[in-house]
Amino acid sequence: MTDQAILSAKGLTKRFGALTVVEDVSFDVGRGEVLGILGPNGAGKTTLFNLISGDLAANSGELSLDGSPLRAEPPFKRCKRGIGRTYQVPQPFGAMTAFENLLVPAMMSARMSEAEANDHCAEVLRDCGLLPYANTAAGSLTLLNRKRLELARALAGRPKLLLLDEIAGGLTEAEGAELVGLVRRVRDQGVTIIWIEHVLHALMAVANRVMVLNFGVKIAEGTPDAVMQDAEVQRVYMGIEA
Incomplete structure (x- = not known):
């Protein structure tokens, strides 16, 4: 191996x-x-x-x-x-929306263009069951949805x-x-x-x-x-x- x-x-x-x-x-x-x-x-x-x-x-x-x-x-x-990872205790950018939290790794780690990142992040939010919360501040999400957001952020960086x-x-x-x-x-x-x-x-x-x-x-x-x-x-x- x-x-x-x-x-x-x-x-x-x-x-x-x-x-x-x-x-x-x-x-x-x-x-x-x-x-x-x-x-x-x-x-x-x-x-x-x-x-x-x-x-x-x-x-x-x-x-x-x-x-x-x-x-x-x-x-x-x-x-x-x-290398992408999730943390046992979710660590989102609390003042940013769920969607904005995903844009950071999509554009900084995966180096996508803004247009590509927008589409990709929406798809990841949908897969993780978070699309209805796309414009919700991450700090106001329930613990369960913060855990989902933690996974979504990791996936956003491809x-x-x-x-x-x-x-x-x-x-x-x-x-x-x-x-x-x-x-x-x-x-x-x-x-x-x-x-x-x-x-x-x-x-x-x-x-x-x-x-x-x-x-x-x-x-x-x-x-x-x-x-x-x-x-x-x-x-x-x-x-x-x-």
């Missing part, structure tokens, strides 16, 4: 003082693949995303995108290289690698099914996805492969069925003793 990997991580380690949050984690993500990341709270999942997006710098290890090292590039440069951080949390069963359909459509358009999620049925419906972290260490990796049958994963993630 390494030759075809869109993202390659080798020996990623992140420490905060004496606390090691991500320890010697290596993995590849194939082009067009959906990699699910599981683990209990505090496992280092979001920290791993922060290393990929450039929000944090690793203490050691290497990251490359399309075979080119990411080095110390800040988040805005990684966005322009095709990423080739999309990092999804627990976007299914707080959704009803029907909304979750709608989200799974949207993620499938994004995948079918050729976007590679890494998805952190606690809503297992949503993740398992889409992921080709799953990686499990515990206290910053990778403890399992493989197909969803194989990983969920792993005794250590069952013990750590589901509290099932052998």
Whole structure:
């Protein structure tokens, strides 16, 4: 898979003082693949995303995108290289409308013309169920719609690698099914996805492969069925003793 990997991580380690949050984690993500990341709270999942997006710098290890090292590039440069992400806690531009929030990544990251960005952003809002709120200030949206906006903003930049951080949390069963359909459509358009999620049925419906972290260490990796049958994963993630 390494030759075809869109993202390659080798020996990623992140420490905060004496606390090691991500320890010697290596993995590849194939082009067009959906990699699910599981683990209990505090496992280092979001920290791993922060290393990929450039929000944090690793203490050691290497990251490359399309075979080119990411080095110390800040988040805005990684966005322009095709990395989009959502945050577990939505972070919209509160005083701007939902539509204006999408124009920023469409024009700055994807470098679209204004006319192209207008059409693209309207389509993304429609796909994410937000078109009726296009002219609503993002700060006045409900939490659920801010989570949808978080996904829409990531998609507006036309990423080739999309990092999804627990976007299914707080959704009803029907909304979750709608989200799974949207993620499938994004995948079918050729976007590679890494998805952190606690809503297992949503993740398992889409992921080709799953990686499990515990206290910053990778403890399992493989197909969803194989990983969920792993005794250590069952013990750590589901509290099932052998």
